[in-house]
Amino acid sequence: MVRYTIKRLAYAVLTLFALILLTFFMMRLLPGDPFIGEKTVSQTAMDNMRIKYGLDKPVIVQFFIYFGNCLRGDLGISITYNRPVTEIISSAFLVSADLGSRAILFAVIIGVLLGAVAAVKRGKFADTFSMIIAMIGVSVPSFIMGALLQYFLALQLRKVFGLNWFPIQGWGTLKQTILPAFALGLGSLATVSRLMRTSMLDVLGQDYIRTARAKGLSERRILWRHAMRNSIMPVVTIMGPIVAAVLTGTFVIESIFNIPGLGKYFVTSIKDLDYTMISGTTVFYGGLLIVCTLIVDLLYGFIDPRIKLEG
Amino acid sequence: MQAIEKKRFTHIGESAHEREAISSYSLTYMQDAMRRLMRNKVAVVCMFVILILALFSIFAPIFSPFDYREQHYAHTNSAMGTVDTVEGTVGAIHYFGTDKLGRDLFTRIWMGGRVSLTIAIVCAIIDLIIGVIYGGVSGYFGGTTDIVMMRILEIINGIPYLIIVILLMMIMPPGMLTIIVAYSLVGWIPMARLVRGQVVALKRQEFVVAAEALGASPVRIIARHLLPNTLSVVIVRTTLSIPAVIFTEAYLSYLGLGIQLPMCSWGSLAQAGIENFRLYPYQLIIPAICISLTMLAFNLFGDGLRDAFDPRLRR
Numbered sequence: 001m002v003r004y005t006i007k008r009l010a011y012a013v014l015t016l017f018a019l020i021l022l023t024f025f026m027m028r029l030l031p032g033d034p035f036i037g038e039k040t041v042s043q044t045a046m047d048n049m050r051i052k053y054g055l056d057k058p059v060i061v062q063f064f065i066y067f068g069n070c071l072r073g074d075l076g077i078s079i080t081y082n083r084p085v086t087e088i089i090s091s092a093f094l095v096s097a098d099l100g101s102r103a104i105l106f107a108v109i110i111g112v113l114l115g116a117v118a119a120v121k122r123g124k125f126a127d128t129f130s131m132i133i134a135m136i137g138v139s140v141p142s143f144i145m146g147a148l149l150q151y152f153l154a155l156q157l158r159k160v161f162g163l164n165w166f167p168i169q170g171w172g173t174l175k176q177t178i179l180p181a182f183a184l185g186l187g188s189l190a191t192v193s194r195l196m197r198t199s200m201l202d203v204l205g206q207d208y209i210r211t212a213r214a215k216g217l218s219e220r221r222i223l224w225r226h227a228m229r230n231s232i233m234p235v236v237t238i239m240g241p242i243v244a245a246v247l248t249g250t251f252v253i254e255s256i257f258n259i260p261g262l263g264k265y266f267v268t269s270i271k272d273l274d275y276t277m278i279s280g281t282t283v284f285y286g287g288l289l290i291v292c293t294l295i296v297d298l299l300y301g302f303i304d305p306r307i308k309l310e311g
Numbered sequence: 312m313q314a315i316e317k318k319r320f321t322h323i324g325e326s327a328h329e330r331e332a333i334s335s336y337s338l339t340y341m342q343d344a345m346r347r348l349m350r351n352k353v354a355v356v357c358m359f360v361i362l363i364l365a366l367f368s369i370f371a372p373i374f375s376p377f378d379y380r381e382q383h384y385a386h387t388n389s390a391m392g393t394v395d396t397v398e399g400t401v402g403a404i405h406y407f408g409t410d411k412l413g414r415d416l417f418t419r420i421w422m423g424g425r426v427s428l429t430i431a432i433v434c435a436i437i438d439l440i441i442g443v444i445y446g447g448v449s450g451y452f453g454g455t456t457d458i459v460m461m462r463i464l465e466i467i468n469g470i471p472y473l474i475i476v477i478l479l480m481m482i483m484p485p486g487m488l489t490i491i492v493a494y495s496l497v498g499w500i501p502m503a504r505l506v507r508g509q510v511v512a513l514k515r516q517e518f519v520v521a522a523e524a525l526g527a528s529p530v531r532i533i534a535r536h537l538l539p540n541t542l543s544v545v546i547v548r549t550t551l552s553i554p555a556v557i558f559t560e561a562y563l564s565y566l567g568l569g570i571q572l573p574m575c576s577w578g579s580l581a582q583a584g585i586e587n588f589r590l591y592p593y594q595l596i597i598p599a600i601c602i603s604l605t606m607l608a609f610n611l612f613g614d615g616l617r618d619a620f621d622p623r624l625r626r
Binding site: 011014139141144147251266 | 467470473475478482554561581602607610
């Protein structure tokens, strides 16, 4: 266990290093110059700007300075906004994290329930219904789902029935979070419910379920205590990819629903050639995913003591 | 209980040859799998859906009276089924209406289909080639080679692929080639893992030992003995990677990093549709249906293939 943890940590650090390296050099290969628009500025002022942002030193030196700063949690100063990148990220990320965690909660809770019901009522209406939901979730990209929800549930509902249930866009009230969280979570919900159904079917066929029945336990107790607990394990293993999918999904969902999250900065900074901002968001986002995956992998061993993590 | 009629039983004679004769044709593994696939109604329907989408994408732009980038300001945002009145194409019908520049959406949808499906198929083939070779070599040689190759793979895999894609999109001009290169950089990883797992399991079997004893080279053993045995999982994985590519293309086009105007793909058409779907919902709904239908059809077809190749996995 300890060996496994150390090994996983080493990988996470190596991956992070590779990520920072990649981001840094890809960015230097970008065509254009962040100061190119400011033509009226004199050569001396330009040189001073370069010195201020550390662009006068050799690239290798710049990289190691940058890498050291990253480790200390300093991602530099945004060239476009002239504010520390960490400051911009931390305020915008709160919104993205809020939306993302709602979507993940929605996907996991509803997905597990749907999958479990489908397995228990195998071949019946509930099974078909939840598998149709899963197929829709797998095949409709989140941004299309978001736009369709906006059209039918926000716009048409108000126009045709006069019901103002869901605001079209914006952020702040509980009502405004429902549609974006639903659109964002549906894809993951589909994955969770399909996996849960398979795993639940497998568990329901096990001997210990028959033993539980033979002991005369109530059906409810069998399902909740014996079947659910054992079949939920595979769902934990895909939490890493789900966090990744939801986080990437936030970029587009935020722009559709006009939510002031991190996604906006990610896209605009590429267009503005804001070096520090691009690398800041990339490193932050990549690092977040690496850490999330690491946590999920390590948690797995604690949740299910039967699994012996090999070093 | 029903009485059994005596006449249903006949004496076939005493020839030992006839008694032991095999009554049905012997089928190869592939023929057997194909037979099972053809019995799966969902998979067959999906196959036809894919075929129809592909045929429309190939032929609709050729036979359409409109060009995909021809603009008619007299007919902007016209509804589905509008009859054209512009000189040269009078009487022709805009089946899916026109967009904000008066371009015929029926033609554009199928041009977009060409682009989206081409990207999907090319990426799937590239993933297949790199993944199979990388996984095959890593799995067969084992030892240090395997450890080094798998470590490289894990580090690449640890970096979120969208970041690699977006970083690459910054230094290459946006377009079809960039999407293909960007996706191929990371898309082969699941395939390589899958093939490696299969090869590791297979290489201890007797037929490989026999081939080694006969002096076959590693290349020959991998190519002729190991890979054909992993064919079924590889085919399934390739089919299931196509919807993933279509999704990525749509996502990148939505972020403005994909196909650039006047060329179009289903993703960029959906993005254009989202811009003014409040007034003209059909401009979003049609590309949305195309994307979703394709992803659905490939997913279900892939499931069908998996069931056909390995009936034990059937759930």
